Amino acid sequence: MFFDYLVILQTVDRLERAGQTSDLTSGASLLSQVTGGDPVVDDRDIELFIRELEMCQRCDYLDFKVMGWGVEPASIQQMGARTYLAQTTEIHLLPPGRDLATSRVFAHERPDPGEDDGSPITQLTFSRIAEILAPQYTPERLALFLESGGVPAALIPDLSKPEQGLRELFALFDDLSPYRHIVRGFLGLWLSQGLPTGPNADEEKELLADLARQGWFVHDDRLVRGEPIRRATVAPLLGGDLLVNLHAAVQEAARPSFAVGNRAAAVFEAFKAIEFRTRELLESTQIGMSLMGEAFDSDSPKLALNDRSDQEDVDEQRGFALIFKGAMQGIRNPKAHAPFEELDERRALDYLGLASLLMRRLDDAAFYLGSREGEEDDVPS
Numbered sequence: 184m185f186f187d188y189l190v191i192l193q194t195v196d197r198l199e200r201a202g203q204t205s206d207l208t209s210g211a212s213l214l215s216q217v218t219g220g221d222p223v224v225d226d227r228d229i230e231l232f233i234r235e236l237e238m239c240q241r242c243d244y245l246d247f248k249v250m251g252w253g254v255e256p257a258s259i260q261q262m263g264a265r266t267y268l269a270q271t272t273e274i275h276l277l278p279p280g281r282d283l284a285t286s287r288v289f290a291h292e293r294p295d296p297g298e299d300d301g302s303p304i305t306q307l308t309f310s311r312i313a314e315i316l317a318p319q320y321t322p323e324r325l326a327l328f329l330e331s332g333g334v335p336a337a338l339i340p341d342l343s344k345p346e347q348g349l350r351e352l353f354a355l356f357d358d359l360s361p362y363r364h365i366v367r368g369f370l371g372l373w374l375s376q377g378l379p380t381g382p383n384a385d386e387e388k389e390l391l392a393d394l395a396r397q398g399w400f401v402h403d404d405r406l407v408r409g410e411p412i413r414r415a416t417v418a419p420l421l422g423g424d425l426l427v428n429l430h431a432a433v434q435e436a437a438r439p440s441f442a443v444g445n446r447a448a449a450v451f452e453a454f455k456a457i458e459f460r461t462r463e464l465l466e467s468t469q470i471g472m473s474l475m476g477e478a479f480d481s482d483s484p485k486l487a488l489n490d491r492s493d494q495e496d497v498d499e500q501r502g503f504a505l506i507f508k509g510a511m512q513g514i515r516n517p518k519a520h521a522p523f524e525e526l527d528e529r530r531a532l533d534y535l536g537l538a539s540l541l542m543r544r545l546d547d548a549a550f551y552l553g554s555r556e557g558e559e560d561d562v563p564s
Contacts, residue, residue, distance in 0.1 A: 186235045189283060191217055192244055195276050196284035210236065210247070210271030229264040231351070234340060236271070241337040244280030248273045260343070298407040299367065308393050309353040310346075312370070315386050317345035325349075332369040332378050338362060371405035376529075384527035425528075429535055430542040432456055437535055446531035453538035454515035460545050461486070461507075464552060471511045478548075479504035486548040503544060510541060 194217050198206050206212040214223060214232055223229055239245045250270040251258075259267045276284065320328055322342040329339050329352070338355065342348040355362040372378050374390060382390060394400065398411035426434050426441060436456035441449035458470065461478050465485055469477050478486040479500065488503055489496040514534060526534070 186217065186232050188235045188239050188244070191232075191235055191239065192276065192280050192284040195245060195274060196281060199276060207274040208272050210268040210274065211265075213274055214268065226264045229268055230259070230341075231354070233259060233264060233268055233271075234351075236274075238337045239280065242279070243277050244283060245274060245276050247271050247275070260341075298405065299364065300408050302398060302408060304356060304394070304397055304399060306350075308390070308397070309350060309356070311393070312390065313346045313349035313353065315382055315390075316373075317349055319380055320345075322348075328378070328380070329369065332372050334365055334369050338365065367406040368404075371401050371403075371407075374401050374406070375404045377404045384529055388528065425532060426535065429539040430546075432460065432542050433535060433539045437538075441531070441535075446526045446528060450514065450526065450531055450534040450538070453535055454510060457507075457538060457541050457545065458511065458515060460542070464545065464549060471516060472508045475504065475507040475511055479507055485552075486545075487551045488544055488547050490551065507541060510537065 191213075194213065195207065198204065198213075198216065206216050210233070214229070217232070223232070236245070236247065240247060248271070249267060250272060262270065317325070319325075322345055325342050325345055325348075326336075326339050330336055334352070338352065340348045340351040353366060356366045357363070373381050374387065374394075375381075376387075381387065391401065394406070396411055398409055399406055400409050401407075426438055429437075433453045433456065436452040437449035439449075440446070440452060458474060461467075461474055462469070465474070465478055467474060467477055478484065479488075484500060484504070488500050491497055491500065514537075
């Protein structure tokens with residue numbers, strides 16, 4: 184069962200205007216008014232109703248008192264949901280709440296068809312997210328983590344049972360809820376690794392694929408709406424094919440291994456391809472760092488990356504000479520001389536991105552090499 188705080192405020196406003204304040208002396212009576220007299224038999228539903236009341240109180244929309252037992256402060260954990268609600272009394276609207284109830288201010292998030300069309304996310308998906316996130320923190324630290332992700336303290340439920348509490352929080356994604364943009368924002372940050380912790384590579388891939396099938400994607404650290412991907416194996420964060428934006432030669436070298444999950448081997452093959460192409464351009468028998476020194480070092484490098492017309496060009500050449508040599512020593516050579524330690528997907532893509540950049544700089548080197556050879560051919564004999 185879902186309770187919309189705006190309906191609660193409107194119900195209190197209606198009762199106050201009609202003089203039916205007897206129904207506001209008990210939370211149980213107000214609940215009956217909100218449901219139209221339909222009985223609420225599930226204690227979890229009563230807890231959800233109480234949480235909406237508490238959020239309205241924290242936001243200064245309405246006020247109420249809860250009568251405790253003796254000297255003990257009122258506690259839903261000690262009293263139980265039904266007793267706690269029965270002890271809730273003196274319910275009345277505050278001016279901001281009356282403004283909302285009478286539509287004097289805009290209550291819901293403004294529609295944004297480019298990001299959210301009100302479509303749902305399955306409870307199975309939310310349960311999986313809760314299952315992944317709950318064990319990572321104690322209840323107290325989990326509350327702080329949620330706040331760091333943009334969830335107001337007033338919206339954070341009881342987390343003594345973390346998975347249950349998280350599912351309760353995610354229930355705010357209901358299409359009638361004015362809080363769904365908060366859930367979208369938190370999940371977008373969490374899935375895009377924008378928080379202190381996030382899902383691991385396999386969990387991230389699983390969740391992004393699941394959400395993509397439902398038409399939800401991460402964009403600019405937010406969960407946004409798009410066209411569902413019916414056969415998604417990964418969410419199209421990079422266009423669906425994680426290698427599609429890399430240099431064609433890097434794709435050709437890396438794809439066979441990457442496609443079957445051998446990501447360290449894919450990185451090794453990509454940097455081998457860089458080494459092989461450099462040897463071809465130089466017609467050299469050198470390998471590794473010696474090869475890159477032969478190619479890019481000296482004041483008149485055999486492979487120039489620019490026309491060396493000013494100091495900035497010279498500095499760029501020297502800098503990339505170090506990068507090419509460092510890539511051979513720090514990436515290519517360790518992968519050649521030691522057993523492969525498998526890489527997670529994100530780290531492997533970082534390495535392949537560097538390989539793609541270096542391969543594109545070899546494209547520049549080939550262009551300047553061709554230009555230089557053309558000039559030499561034009562020199563009169």
